[in-house]
Amino acid sequence: MTVLELRQYTLHPGRRDELITLFEREFVEAQEELGARVVGTFRDVTDPDRFVWIRAFDDMASRHAALTGFYGGPVWMRHRDAANATMIHFDDVLLLEAVGDGFSVTSRAAIGKGRRGPSRVLAVVWTGGGAEPDTATVERLLGVAPVLARTAPYVNDYPALPVRDEQAVVWFASYTWAGEAAAAQERLAAHPLGQEPGLEVLELEPTARSALR
Numbered sequence: 001m002t003v004l005e006l007r008q009y010t011l012h013p014g015r016r017d018e019l020i021t022l023f024e025r026e027f028v029e030a031q032e033e034l035g036a037r038v039v040g041t042f043r044d045v046t047d048p049d050r051f052v053w054i055r056a057f058d059d060m061a062s063r064h065a066a067l068t069g070f071y072g073g074p075v076w077m078r079h080r081d082a083a084n085a086t087m088i089h090f091d092d093v094l095l096l097e098a099v100g101d102g103f104s105v106t107s108r109a110a111i112g113k114g115r116r117g118p119s120r121v122l123a124v125v126w127t128g129g130g131a132e133p134d135t136a137t138v139e140r141l142l143g144v145a146p147v148l149a150r151t152a153p154y155v156n157d158y159p160a161l162p163v164r165d166e167q168a169v170v171w172f173a174s175y176t177w178a179g180e181a182a183a184a185q186e187r188l189a190a191h192p193l194g195q196e197p198g199l200e201v202l203e204l205e206p207t208a209r210s211a212l213r
Contacts, residue, residue, distance in 0.1 A: 002098040003057045004039070004149055005163070006123065006170060007090070008202075011049045015086040019051055022083060024209045030075040031055070036066035040212030042121060042204035052123075052204055054172075054212065056098075060154050067158045094125070095156055095163040096149035096170060119213045120181035121204040124171040124188070128198020138171050141187045141194075143180070146171035174213060178205075 011019060020041065028038050037056040044050035057063035070076055122142065126133055139145060149170045156163045175181040185201060188194040194201075206213045 001059050003060055003063050003152055003154075004096040004098055005055045006094040006096060006125075006149075007053050007055065008044075008092040009051045009053075009087055010089040010092070011051055011086050012088060013049055016043065016049060016051055019083060019086040020207050022079060022086075023051075023053075024207065026075055026079050027083075028209060030073070031066065031070050034066040034069040034073075035062045036070065038211070040121065040204075041207040041210045043207065045120070045203040045205050052202060060152075060157065064157050067161065071160065091162045093161065093163045094168050094170065095152045095154070096168070097152040097154075099148040099150060118178045119206055120175045120178050121206060121212060122171075122173045122175070122181050122184060123202040123204060124173070125200040125202065126169040126196075126198055127166050127200070128196050129167065132169055133193055133196075133199075135171070137191075137193065141191055142171065142173040142184045143187070144173050144175065144184075146173040148172075172212070 009019075020043070023041065031038055035057065039054040039056045042052045044052055057066060124138060124142070124146070135146075135148060149172070151167045151169075173181075173184065175184070181203060185203065188199075188201060193199060
């Protein structure tokens with residue numbers, strides 16, 4: 001079991017790079033030392049004031065211990081005012097459970113080696129209710145094998161960080177080229193699935209230290 005948080009932060013205009021710099025310098029290792037894996041950190045391509053990131057845990061017990069240790073620890077206490085000053089909203093969060101093997105990410109030591117161009121990650125978020133879209137159809141439209149996650153069947157036992165109270169399915173797809181992600185979005189838009197009101201596609205640009213690229 002891998003428990004995931006898909007976190008979307010709305011920031012004050014023009015302050016996204018400020019938060020990313022602080023986050024990558026201070027918050028990555030501090031969380032991972034406590035058992036929270038920072039899977040990916042991203043700029044939302046369509047919204048210059050949105051920062052998106054994914055955090056993973058082995059299980060809910062590990063999540064509670066890691067969140068308690070980090071948010072009650074010295075690193076967050078030292079930098080929380082600076083981080084919070086960049087944010088308008090930080091409660092757009094989906095608590096998910098990965099299906100299958102979950103995320104296999106590149107080590108940070110290998111980041112940047114052999115890259116051909118600006119990479120992209122698409123997060124296809126379904127909250128439409130009713131029948132879940134067929135994963136084979138989504139995979140065909142995306143053009144790559146995505147990682148699938150669904151709303152975790154657990155109570156959020158760290159209420160200081162709220163999560164969205166709705167059922168969701170999320171497909172994460174990685175692309176070496178931005179153009180490949182654009183082509184996948186065109187296929188989605190041309191398909192009836194892309195017209196569904198419960199479907200949202202996040203186009204994400206990995207930051208310098210993002211493990212998921």
